[in-house]
Amino acid sequence: MTLKLDINPIKAWLPHIDNPLLIAGPCSLESEKQALDTAGLLAKDKRVFVYRGGVWKPRTRPGSFEGVGSIGLSWLQKVKEETGLPVGTEVANAQHTEEALKAGLDVIWIGARSTASPFVVQEIADVLKGSSAVVMIKNPVNPDVQLWMGAIERVHQAGIRNIVAIHRGFTPFRETKYRNYPNWKTVIELRRTMPNLPIICDPSHIAGKREYLFEISQKAFDMGMEGLMLESHIDPSCAMSDAAQQVTPADLGKILDKLVIRYESADNPDFENRLDMLRNRIDAIDSELLEMLSSRVEIVKEIGAYKRDNNVTALQINRWTQLMENRVNLGKKLDLDETFVKILFQLIHEDSVRMQTEIMDEEK
């Protein structure tokens, strides 16, 4: 299914953009000085296009710093006056949205916890009706692409056309390297169903630690994402929220210097020719793969009928365990990833057993 929503490209609302969309600024605004000093440095780096600053902070447990509240909106206005950068913040209910729009913010975003709640998204969307703000929608905390799409549709139904999706990772169920694990599969699925929706990445919330920001940002560009939202604080060691994942504007610049920006295609006929040639080879190999799978299925079916006639079970766990071990070892010799080989053969086997039980149980 493809949903061709009427969504503007980033260039429609940021015509002078000539690089990926980079949004930077502190996790939380803490004082007017902190907001302006950070913004002053970020604005000097011409790769930063939008300034972000959290004003209302959704916290998991009560008692942590929950943001400075509405006063922060006036600091964002000052940042805009002084730097000329468009400014944005996160909203989590109708009242935040009303206030943010009244303060003339250019960008507002819906956070991961809010995206997970259709009622919250709807109340925000109702306030957004008739606004020209850019609305960004982070993925919900759980990797549910339908829920993410639902939030985007609600905002779209409110008449908003400047929409951007943000991949900020998903809540892990166990200790993982990253604070919120990236799930590129979900992003690919969103890209496939909403092909004209700009998608950017929020490496700060995925990483949880500043040392991982570069690798996640690079992966986002490798995956064709159209920008980054990165948290930057004038003095991260003193940050009142998410200190470990913020970087100074200078360190942000260093990360940006190292990043390789990638494009959907290259303006180089030699590249295109060689790519076509290699893709033709892949097409041929894929059709061979499918023909071989089809031959395998024929044998599996024959074995199924034979088992039926001899009252033998479809699932043969010993044969299966040996086969899997053998295929994984063979795969290793051929330099294939172990998990990949396992998943591939699990799928093949699952389907064999399904077909054989069907053959055994079909009505005569």
Ligand SMILES: C=C(O[C@@H]1C=C(C(=O)O)C=C[C@H]1O)C(=O)O
């Ligand atoms: C094909 C068979 O049936 C099942 C399917 C298998 C397969 O797809 O390779 C292996 C073992 C069985 O669980 C068989 O018994 O050999």
